[in-house]
Amino acid sequence: MIFLMDLQMMLLDVIYFILRNSVRVVLRPRTKPIDGELVLITGSGGGLGRIFAQEFTKHGAEVVLWDIDSSSNEQTAKLVHEMGGKAHTYKVDVTNSEDVYRHAELVRKDLGRDVTMLVNNAGVVAGQRMLDCPDELIERTMKVNCHALFWTVKAFLPQMKAQNHGHIVTIASVLGLFSTACVEDYCASKFAAVGFHESLAHELLAEEVEGVKMTLVCPYIVDTGMFEGCKIREEVELLLPPLEPQYCVEQAMNAILIDQPLVCIPRLTYLPFLSRAILCSFSDCCHGTPMWLQYRFMGSDKCMFPFIDSKKKQLSNSVVKVE
Numbered sequence: 001m002i003f004l005m006d007l008q009m010m011l012l013d014v015i016y017f018i019l020r021n022s023v024r025v026v027l028r029p030r031t032k033p034i035d036g037e038l039v040l041i042t043g044s045g046g047g048l049g050r051i052f053a054q055e056f057t058k059h060g061a062e063v064v065l066w067d068i069d070s071s072s073n074e075q076t077a078k079l080v081h082e083m084g085g086k087a088h089t090y091k092v093d094v095t096n097s098e099d100v101y102r103h104a105e106l107v108r109k110d111l112g113r114d115v116t117m118l119v120n121n122a123g124v125v126a127g128q129r130m131l132d133c134p135d136e137l138i139e140r141t142m143k144v145n146c147h148a149l150f151w152t153v154k155a156f157l158p159q160m161k162a163q164n165h166g167h168i169v170t171i172a173s174v175l176g177l178f179s180t181a182c183v184e185d186y187c188a189s190k191f192a193a194v195g196f197h198e199s200l201a202h203e204l205l206a207e208e209v210e211g212v213k214m215t216l217v218c219p220y221i222v223d224t225g226m227f228e229g230c231k232i233r234e235e236v237e238l239l240l241p242p243l244e245p246q247y248c249v250e251q252a253m254n255a256i257l258i259d260q261p262l263v264c265i266p267r268l269t270y271l272p273f274l275s276r277a278i279l280c281s282f283s284d285c286c287h288g289t290p291m292w293l294q295y296r297f298m299g300s301d302k303c304m305f306p307f308i309d310s311k312k313k314q315l316s317n318s319v320v321k322v323e
């Protein structure tokens, strides 16, 4: 009897949730104020990380900038200062747990308060065919894109939980939701990042920690140079051009400010995610199956080939320069 009542309650809650979210799509919910929040951004020395620093500053937050490269990170801080914002830079290798814990303590001491929002943005890709790729490069991708999430969350979540206030943002990728050829290291690490993020979100819900929010950001190709050369069929590219970095960050900020749990950018990329869930089990990744036919039609089966070639060229140019 209790089971049936619980089932009925659950179904009513699901219907209420779907209706509420349908209304939210039309009438955008109010954004939360973040002035006064202390936002830590990893990989802030360039690309999306730098723009996140500027956008959080626009909204009145104070930013802590962690990057492995000090000079590009100082550049980001300079841009923030020019906007009248407050930025604090630290040279941190997020793959090194000791380095992360030590710098987390240092931030707490230097600023006299806790980080309230964490944006895990640092990311890398090997850009080589798996069988040609040195083991260290594969390991680096796993460490930066996945292991680092454990270290930073372990460093900052306890205070967020203690104050029942905070927000954890994971910059994953659409390649954490569906995959393509020749980016095995990247897809493995981003699928792992998605799994990590989702499990943590479940943990906070199960523990009824309502004040700590989580947002998973899954962008399509962004024009930052990281995936230079990656190309799908021209006609499809008209519908799905690479994203402008500023647009990508603005969309992510909108999602963060309304506590949205997941955002795929652009929205059209929810479709391949859904189509994978419906059409594909792993065994469907074979010649002639619906998934593969779609990939081939859209040129997404070989979209990374020109990217790998351009990385190879970059590598051989830098070797020639060193010689």
Ligand SMILES: NC(=O)C1=CN([C@@H]2O[C@H](COP(=O)(O)OP(=O)(O)OC[C@H]3O[C@@H](n4cnc5c(N)ncnc54)[C@H](OP(=O)(O)O)[C@@H]3O)[C@@H](O)[C@H]2O)C=CC1
Pocket: 042, 043, 044, 045, 046, 047, 048, 049, 066, 067, 068, 069, 072, 092, 093, 094, 095, 120, 121, 122, 123, 124, 144, 171, 172, 173, 174, 218, 219, 220, 221, 222, 223, 224, 225, 226, 227
């Ligand atoms: N560009 C794209 O097409 C897409 C990117 N993404 C994701 O968005 C995020 C940002 O990407 P994007 O801005 O394009 O990439 P960038 O390469 O421009 O920026 C990444 C930053 O992370 C830093 N970084 C790398 N390793 C470490 C480390 N061990 N410790 C601390 N910092 C580190 C880099 O420093 P350095 O330059 O010195 O290596 C760099 O400043 C990544 O997670 C990426 O996977 C998601 C979807 C699409």
Ligand SMILES: CC1=C(/C=C/C(C)=C/C=C/C(C)=C/C=O)C(C)(C)CCC1
Pocket: 172, 173, 174, 175, 178, 179, 180, 219, 220, 221, 222, 227, 230, 231, 232, 236, 240, 269, 272, 295, 298, 300, 303
């Ligand atoms: C696979 C695939 C597509 C192409 C996806 C590409 C090219 C994604 C690139 C993403 C990157 C570079 C993410 C970085 O984090 C389409 C056309 C959407 C159709 C469905 C299947």
